[in-house]
Amino acid sequence: MVNVVLFLRNFISETWLSIRNCFIVLKYDTTRYLLSNRTLFLLVFCFVPTLLYVSFAGQTASLEIYLHRNGYQWFVGYVLQIYVTFAYIINILVSIVVIQELFLHESAIEILLSSTKRFELFVGKTVTALIVLIVTSIFTWIACVIAFIMWQQDLPITLDQFLTAFLILIIVSLVPLTITILGNTMVMKFRSLSGMGSGFPIFVFFVIPFFIFSSIYLGFATEEILEFSTYFRVFFITNFFLMTEDERLVTSVDVTNAFTFFGIITILAMIFSWIFFWRMETRKKE
Amino acid sequence: MTEIHVQHVSKIFRIWRAGLKVRVIDDLSLTVSRGESVLLLGPNGSGKSTLLRMIATLLMPSEGKILIYGYNTRRRSRALLNLLGFMPEECKFHIGISGLTFLCYLGKLIGIREPKKRATEILDDFGLKKWRNIDTSVYSEGMRQRLGLCSALLNEPKVLLLDEPYNNLDQEMRMKLKSFLHKYVENDNIVIAASHNEEHFTNFREIRFPIEKGE
Numbered sequence: 001m002v003n004v005v006l007f008l009r010n011f012i013s014e015t016w017l018s019i020r021n022c023f024i025v026l027k028y029d030t031t032r033y034l035l036s037n038r039t040l041f042l043l044v045f046c047f048v049p050t051l052l053y054v055s056f057a058g059q060t061a062s063l064e065i066y067l068h069r070n071g072y073q074w075f076v077g078y079v080l081q082i083y084v085t086f087a088y089i090i091n092i093l094v095s096i097v098v099i100q101e102l103f104l105h106e107s108a109i110e111i112l113l114s115s116t117k118r119f120e121l122f123v124g125k126t127v128t129a130l131i132v133l134i135v136t137s138i139f140t141w142i143a144c145v146i147a148f149i150m151w152q153q154d155l156p157i158t159l160d161q162f163l164t165a166f167l168i169l170i171i172v173s174l175v176p177l178t179i180t181i182l183g184n185t186m187v188m189k190f191r192s193l194s195g196m197g198s199g200f201p202i203f204v205f206f207v208i209p210f211f212i213f214s215s216i217y218l219g220f221a222t223e224e225i226l227e228f229s230t231y232f233r234v235f236f237i238t239n240f241f242l243m244t245e246d247e248r249l250v251t252s253v254d255v256t257n258a259f260t261f262f263g264i265i266t267i268l269a270m271i272f273s274w275i276f277f278w279r280m281e282t283r284k285k286e
Numbered sequence: 287m288t289e290i291h292v293q294h295v296s297k298i299f300r301i302w303r304a305g306l307k308v309r310v311i312d313d314l315s316l317t318v319s320r321g322e323s324v325l326l327l328g329p330n331g332s333g334k335s336t337l338l339r340m341i342a343t344l345l346m347p348s349e350g351k352i353l354i355y356g357y358n359t360r361r362r363s364r365a366l367l368n369l370l371g372f373m374p375e376e377c378k379f380h381i382g383i384s385g386l387t388f389l390c391y392l393g394k395l396i397g398i399r400e401p402k403k404r405a406t407e408i409l410d411d412f413g414l415k416k417w418r419n420i421d422t423s424v425y426s427e428g429m430r431q432r433l434g435l436c437s438a439l440l441n442e443p444k445v446l447l448l449d450e451p452y453n454n455l456d457q458e459m460r461m462k463l464k465s466f467l468h469k470y471v472e473n474d475n476i477v478i479a480a481s482h483n484e485e486h487f488t489n490f491r492e493i494r495f496p497i498e499k500g501e
Contacts, residue, residue, distance in 0.1 A: 014364070017364065017397070021395055024391070024394045024395055025395070028391045032380060032382065032383060036381075036382050107378035107379060107380060107381075108378055108379050108380055108388070110344060110372070110374040111372070111373075111374065111377070111379075111392070111434065111437045111438075112392070112395070113343075113344055114342045114343065114344060114367070114370060114371075114372035114447075115367060115370075115372075115392060115395055115396050115437075115440075115441070116367065116395045116396070117362065117364070117367070118362075120395075
C-alpha cells in the first residue's frame with residue numbers, strides 16, 4: 001500500500017514537472033522568436049502577397065469588372081484560393097527558418113540537454129513551431145484584409161468562409177511541419193545531438209514547394225507543375241473533407257491519387273530523414 | 287566512498303562513407319570517489335570528451351553501463367540530472383538573449399527556487415556582472431566560456447563535468463577557476479575535466495587516453 005502511494009506521488013510529481021517544463025520551454029522559445037528581429041523581418045514578408053495581389057489586380061481590371069464577369073461566388077473562391085496559396089508560401093519560409101533554428105541549429109543544445117529531459121524540450125519546441133506558424137498565418141490574413149482596405153472595398157467574405165480558408169491553411173501547413181518534426185523523434189530516442197532528421201522533410205515539404213510556387217509566379221513554369229508539390233496534394237485532400245457528398249463523388253479518383261502520392265512521399269521522407277539521422281549520429285566525433 | 291562507476295564501457299561510432307566502425311572507447315572501467323578530482327588527459331580524438339559526454343548522459347554507451355550515485359545514465363532520471371553539471375568544449379548560446387535571461391531559463395528548467403537571484407550571484411562570481419544584461423552574441427570566446435561555467439554550476443551539482451575548462455580564459459580567470467575547483471572538491475563534490483594538457487590541473491588524478499582494452 002505504501003509502495004502504491006509512493007509510486008502515485010512520484011508519478012504525479014513527475015508529470016507535473018514535465019508539463020511545467022514544457023511550458024517553460026514554450027514560453028522562452030516563443031518569446032525569443034516572436035520578439036526577435038528575424039521574425040519581424042519574416043512578418044514583413046506577410047505583406048508581399050498583398051502587394052502582389054494589389055498590383056496584379058490593379059493592372060488587369062477593377063473589382064467591379066471581376067464581379068460583373070464572373071459572379072460573386074467565383075470571386076470569393078478566387079480570393080480565398082489566392083490567400084491560402086500565398087499564405088502557405090509565407091508559412092514555408094517561416095517553417096524553414098523556425099525548424100532549422102529550433103531543431104537543426106539549437107546552439108545551446110548540449111547545455112540544455114544535460115539539465116533537462118529531452119521529451120520536455122522536444123514537446124516545448126514542437127508547440128513553439130506550431131504557435132509561430134499560426135501567428136504567421138494570422139498576420140498573412142491581416143495582410144489580405146489590408147489589401148481590400150487599400151482597394152477601398154468591403155471584404156466580400158463571410159466569417160464561415162474565412163474560417164474554412166484559415167482551417168485549410170493551418171492543416172496544409174501543419175501536416176508537413178508534423179512530419180518534419182517526426183523526423184526528429186529519433187534524435188530524442190537515441191540521444192543524438194544532431195537534428196539532421198529534419199533535413200529531408202524540410203527539402204520535400206518546404207523547399208521543393210517553394211521552388212514550384214516561385215517558378216509559377218515568376219512565369220518559368222505552368223500550373224501543371226503543381227502536381228509535383230506536396231502542398232497541392234494536401235490542399236486537395238483537405239478540400240475533400242470540406243466538400244458536399246456530390247462533389248466528393250466527382251473528385252474521388254483524384255483524391256485517391258492525392259492520398260497515394262502524399263502517402264508515398266511521406267513514407268519516403270520519413271525513411272530518408274532517419275537515414276540522414278543515422279549518418280549524422282554515427283559520424284559524430286569528439 | 288565510490289560514487290561514479292564506469293563498468294566495461296565501450297563506445298562505437300560508425301563512419302558510413304568510409305565503411306568503418308571506430309571503437310573510440312573499448313571496455314573501460316573506472317571509479318571516482320566523493321571529493322575526488324579526475325583529469326581525462328589525451329590527444330584530440332582519443333575518447334576523453336566522449337566519456338565525459340557519456341557521464342553527462344548526452345551519449346549512450348554502446349556497451350557497459352555508468353552508475354552515478356546509484357543512478358544508471360541510461361535512464362536519465364530527474365534526480366540524476368540534478369546531480370550533474372556539464373560544460374561543453376564549445377559554449378554556444380541563443381542569439382538575442384542575455385546571459386542572465388539564459389541562466390534564469392535554465393534555472394527554471396532545473397527547478398531552482400529563485401533562479402534570478404542565483405543566476406545574478408553566479409554571474410557576479412565569474413566576472414560577468416557588467417555583461418549580464420547584454421546579448422550573448424557580442425560576448426568574447428572567454429566570456430562565453432565563463433557563461434558555460436555558470437550554466438554548469440547553476441544547480442550546485444555534486445558532479446561537475448568540464449570539457450577543456452581553461453580554453454580561452456585569461457590568466458586571472460584561470461587562477462580564479464583553479465582555486466574555485468580546489469574549494470569545490472573540498473566540499474565533497476566530484477570534478478571530472480577533459481583536457482589535452484595537464485597544466486593548471488594540479489591535485490587531479492590523471493587518466494591517460496587512449497586507454498587500451500580492459501585497462
